[in-house]
Amino acid sequence: MANALTQQDVIAALKGVKDPDLHRDLTDLGMIRDIVVGADSVSLTVNLTTPACPMKEQIKREVETALRNRLPESIKSISINLTAEVRGKSTREKGDIPGVKNVIAVGSGKGGVGKSTLAASIALGLRQYGSSVGLMDADIYGPSIPHLVGASGRPMAMGERIMPIEAAGLKVMSMGFLLEPDRAVIMRGPMLHGVIQQFLHQVEWGELDYLVIDLPPGTGDVPLSLAQALPLTGAVVVCTPQAVALLDAVRAITMFRQLKVPVLGMVENMSGEIFGRGGAARKAEELGIPFLGELPMMSSIREKGDAGQAGSVFDEHSASRMPLLGIVERLAAQISIQNIQKPKMPTLQILS
Ligand SMILES: Nc1ncnc2c1ncn2[C@@H]1O[C@H](COP(=O)(O)OP(=O)(O)OP(=O)(O)O)[C@@H](O)[C@H]1O
Ligand SMILES: [Mg+2]
Incomplete structure (x- = not known):
């Protein structure tokens, strides 16, 4: 097989798929993880910013649709796993409670x-x-x-x-x-x-x-x-x-x-x-x-x-x-x- 699908191809296929609340690409937000490419399958994890995310089903659907439309037809199975990790702010400041x-x-x-x-x-x-x-x-x-x-x-x-x-x-x-x-x-x-x-x-x-x-x-x-x-x-x-x-x-x-x-x-x-x-x-x-x-x-x-x-x-x-x-x-x-x-x-x- 000449052009086997790579993780980079999967990331490229997700370009423009945004978190509807955060208005940025899921890939830029570091939310796409554990991409596994098989012969005719792709699986990945979307790591949400909170388990209480109101948009989780919509996000999952949009990721799935983008992959279906943009990956080659040889990919028969797409599986998307949702996880969540609450984010805090990116820098620590005076007065913050550690943890x-x-x-x-x-x-x-x-x-x-x-x-x-x-x-x-x-x-x-x-x-x-x-x-x-x-x-x-x-x-x-x-x-x-x-x-x-x-x-x-x-x-x-x-x-x-x-x-x-x-x-x-x-x-x-x-x-x-x-x-x-x-x-x-x-x-x-x-x-x-x-x-x-x-x-x-x-x-x-x-x-x-x-x-x-x-x-x-x-x-x-x-x-x-x-x-x-x-x-x-x-x-x-x-x-x-x-x-x-x-x-x-x-x-x-x-x-x-x-x-x-x-x-x-x-x-x-x-x-x-x-x-x-x-x-x-x-x-x-x-x-x-x-x-x-x-x-x-x-x-x-x-x-x-x-x-x-x-x-x-x-x-x-x-x-x-x-x-x-x-x-x-x-x-x-x-x-x-x-x-x-x-x-x-x-x-x-x-x-x-
Ligand atoms: N949606 C609601 N329906 C019915 N009762 C409610 C509702 N929300 C609050 N209560 C009741 O109203 C009363 C006042 O509520 P609560 O003590 O939460 O208010 P509070 O703003 O914290 O008051 P305080 O200013 O005294 O601290 C409580 O008896 C509470 O059970
Ligand atoms: Mg009170």
């Missing part, structure tokens, strides 16, 4: 809009796709994450390091683990800053694809401390559809922009008959921010949260499953976009 690829804060301008519910759901959802995930409760005065995910116990100290609590497949840290249940936290700004620093840099997070951080309501000290402490991958802003809540969401977005934290997208929570629908999507479009999806008002979400079973919002027949998985996938895609397209913004430096 933690992406840090995402979930915030809002307003209290009670469902930040903690969404932070927990996002963490659990990313975990469902097989990623390694941490969940940090930065609501120091009103920690609700331990209850939501059914986590309890006291974090152990190992020398200088603090071990997170493992629950529902997540590594969790919260002020709630360090307090008696009905004690209030009384702390001034500098101490609060110290706790945030400790949670980020003294907790043994290990190797994580994603660390999700639940913020307290509003635009106060905690987001500022966070933005100073490390370069965040970005923030998710949660809001409810009514106009007053949207005003607060805009305030939160302005804050993140001032803090040089990329806004990865907006989520509309509790959409439905009571608060209306669609307000957040319109606002996101107006502000040029990705819209990650809406989560309707559902009594089951509150019940599962109250029962400490946040994970069951993903149960097979649960009405919250599909909307939440959609939000998780769109967020994962935005994180990949953030890492590949733009260099990370520097950590905010504030003199105190």
Whole structure:
């Protein structure tokens, strides 16, 4: 046989096949691996940038079509294997947590809009796709994450390091683990800053694809401390559809922009008959921010949260499953976009 097919021919055949979110050739992104050329077969692996990639089926189809159209007819069998490896940014920076690829804060301008519910759901959802995930409760005065995910116990100290609590497949840290249940936290700004620093840099997070951080309501000290402490991958802003809540969401977005934290997208929570629908999507479009999806008002979400079973919002027949998985996938895609397209913004430096 004169002109046997080579790996280079396969790569050439994939020219122009792009990741639909990242708008670059899969081959340039290093996503095509393990090309094996047989007498009448080709197999390869597409290594996605996140297992929660919303485009995986489309990517697979496009690779297959390109190979079918461009490789010689003698190739009868084409097999495409999908794997995923979450990417972090390409360079390390001051304040980065070693081993933690992406840090995402979930915030809002307003209290009670469902930040903690969404932070927990996002963490659990990313975990469902097989990623390694941490969940940090930065609501120091009103920690609700331990209850939501059914986590309890006291974090152990190992020398200088603090071990997170493992629950529902997540590594969790919260002020709630360090307090008696009905004690209030009384702390001034500098101490609060110290706790945030400790949670980020003294907790043994290990190797994580994603660390999700639940913020307290509003635009106060905690987001500022966070933005100073490390370069965040970005923030998710949660809001409810009514106009007053949207005003607060805009305030939160302005804050993140001032803090040089990329806004990865907006989520509309509790959409439905009571608060209306669609307000957040319109606002996101107006502000040029990705819209990650809406989560309707559902009594089951509150019940599962109250029962400490946040994970069951993903149960097979649960009405919250599909909307939440959609939000998780769109967020994962935005994180990949953030890492590949733009260099990370520097950590905010504030003199105190
Ligand atoms: N989509 C939803 N449908 C029904 N109930 C919801 C929904 N989202 C959140 N809730 C409920 O609303 C209440 C407030 O949610 P959550 O604690 O997540 O809000 P939050 O923004 O974190 O509040 P805070 O500002 O106090 O931290 C909880 O009882 C939660 O179960
Ligand atoms: Mg909360």
